[in-house]
Amino acid sequence: MTETTPSYALTRPAYIGHSHLIVTDLPLVSSFYQKTMGLAVVEKTASGEILGVGGVPLLTLTTDKNARRAPQTAAGLFHTAFLMPNRPELARWLRHAATNNVALDGASDHLVSEAIYLSDPEGNGIEIYADRPHEQWKFHEDGTVDMATLRLDLQALYESAPLDPWEGMVEGSAIGHLHLQVGDIPQANAFYRDVLGMKLMAARYPGASFFATGDYHHHLGANIWNSRGAGARAENMTGLSDYTLRFNDKGALDKAVAKLDELEIKSERRDGGVSLRDPWGIGLNLTA
Numbered sequence: 001m002t003e004t005t006p007s008y009a010l011t012r013p014a015y016i017g018h019s020h021l022i023v024t025d026l027p028l029v030s031s032f033y034q035k036t037m038g039l040a041v042v043e044k045t046a047s048g049e050i051l052g053v054g055g056v057p058l059l060t061l062t063t064d065k066n067a068r069r070a071p072q073t074a075a076g077l078f079h080t081a082f083l084m085p086n087r088p089e090l091a092r093w094l095r096h097a098a099t100n101n102v103a104l105d106g107a108s109d110h111l112v113s114e115a116i117y118l119s120d121p122e123g124n125g126i127e128i129y130a131d132r133p134h135e136q137w138k139f140h141e142d143g144t145v146d147m148a149t150l151r152l153d154l155q156a157l158y159e160s161a162p163l164d165p166w167e168g169m170v171e172g173s174a175i176g177h178l179h180l181q182v183g184d185i186p187q188a189n190a191f192y193r194d195v196l197g198m199k200l201m202a203a204r205y206p207g208a209s210f211f212a213t214g215d216y217h218h219h220l221g222a223n224i225w226n227s228r229g230a231g232a233r234a235e236n237m238t239g240l241s242d243y244t245l246r247f248n249d250k251g252a253l254d255k256a257v258a259k260l261d262e263l264e265i266k267s268e269r270r271d272g273g274v275s276l277r278d279p280w281g282i283g284l285n286l287t288a
Contacts, residue, residue: 006172006174007083007085007131007172007174007176008131008134008216009083009131009174009176009177009216009219010174011214011248012212012213012214012215012216012219012248013213013214013247013248013249013252014198014213014214014219014245014246014247014248014249014252014253015174015213015216015219015245015246015248016174016175016176016177016178016219016220016243016244016245016246017175017244017245017246017287018057018058018059018060018175018243018244018246018285019058019059019060019080019175019178019240019242019243019244020059020060020061020062020240020241020242020243020283021059021060021061021062021077021080021124021238021239021240021241022062022063022064022067022236022237022238022239022241023061023062023063023067023122023238024063024067024069024122024238025063025121025122026048026049026061026062026063028121028122029061029120029121029122030049030051030061032120032121033051033059033061033120034051034168036097036100036102037082037126037128037169038053038093038096038166038167038168038169038173039051039052039053039058039059039168039169040052040053040168042055042056042057043057045062047062047063047064048060048061048062048063049061053168053169053170053171053172053173053174054170054171054172056171056174058082058174058175059080059175062241064236066236067236067237067238068236068237068238069122069237069238070233070237070238070239072123072226073226073227073230074181074227074230074233074234074237074239075180075181075182075183075227075230075231075232075233075280075281075282076180076181076227076233076237076239076240076280076282077124077125077178077179077180077181077239077240078125078179078180078181078221078223078225078226079117079124079125079126079127079178079179080124080125080126080127080175080178081115081126081127081128081129081175081176081177081178081179082126082127082128082129082169082173082174082175082176083129083130083131083173083174083175083176083177084128084129084130084169084170084173085130085170085172085173086130087114087130087157087160088160088161088162089130089169089170089173090114090116090128090129090130090157091157091158091160091161091162092161092162092166093116093128093166093169094116094154094157094158094161095158095161095166096166097116097118098158102118103118104116104117104118105117105118105119105125107151107152107154108149108150108151108152109148109149109150109151109152109153110129110147110148110149110150110217111132111137111138111146111147111148111150112131112132112137112145112146112147112217113129113130113131113132113217114129114130114132114152114157115127115128115129115152116128116129116152116154122238124239124240125179127179129176131176131217137217139215143199143201143215144200144201144202144203144204145201145202145215145217147202147204147205147210147217176219177218177219177220177221178219178220178221178240178243179220179221179222179223180220180221180222180223180240180280180282181222181223181224181225181226181227181230182222182223182224182227182230182278182279182280183224183227183228183229183230183231183279183280184224184228184229185207185208185209185222185223185224187279188209188222188279189209191278191279192209192211192220192222192278193211194259195256195259195260195263195265196245196256196259196286197213197252197255197256197259198211198212198213198219198220199211199212199213199215201215201216201217201218202217202218205223207223207224207225207228208221208222208223208224208225209221209222209223210222213249213252219245230280231280232277232279232280232281233280233281233282240282241282241283242275242282242283242284242285243282243283243284243285244284244285244286244287245284245285245286245287246287246288247286247287247288250288253273253286253287253288256274256286257274257286260274260276270285271287272287272288273285273286273287273288274286274287
């Protein structure tokens with residue numbers, strides 16, 4: 001039975017609301033996110049499509065005749081992480097993937113969550129995961145969360161799946177986090193922690209930091225595993241164009257905007273929120 005209450009990740013002071021990818025083959029990529037991942041078309045636009053769950057937009061896909069494939073070493077997306085509302089829905093997706101011979105890149109038990117990894121047809125990384133109950137997470141004395149990368153027993157997960165047919169992502173599914181490729185971890189810490197006010201939740205993985213609000217394990221990850229030293233993204237690069245950080249806490253949004261103003265970081269007021277670019281040229285929309 002699917003939970004109707006929002007996932008813990010979405011009840012925090014801020015969370016990932018939406019992501020926007022630039023692709024070269026819109027029909028191919030859109031079909032993948034619909035048939036393989038289970039999103040539905042919410043709206044069609046002149047240059048692309050907006051996909052989501054239960055009418056809630058999660059992923060915008062746009063194309064451009066000038067779009068060119070981003071190199072693997074560029075700053076941008078490491079993966080978009082789709083959060084299932086519970087473990088049976090993750091198991092149900094795994095059964096669907098196995099039935100349809102979907103190629104997986106890996107699977108991990110992160111202690112706080114169980115995660116499966118794959119890629120879309122243009123190489124954009126995807127994680128599909130379910131969180132363990134928050135009360136089971138273990139925290140260190142410094143407030144960071146205990147995470148690891150252990151082998152996930154896919155067979156056990158598969159065998160736990162409900163037998164009724166998979167009919168796409170259920171309501172309550174969301175983007176739980178985004179994991180970014182950046183050029184420098186101290187610079188990422190300075191921006192996401194010190195400017196935007198997110199808490200550094202895990203920094204024990206070499207070459208990576210994980211940030212969140214409200215003691216979630218991470219709403220944003222940043223690593224240099226492929227992209228050490230990367231500069232700002234070029235115009236018309238495929239991959240992650242921009243994403244939205246949605247604030248449940250207006251005070252946290254106001255504080256972040258004040259910090260942007262104080263540091264004279266270029267931003268633009270738009271639709272009751274603020275749009276800017278991070279140090280690597282990735283678009284970021286802060287909204288209430």
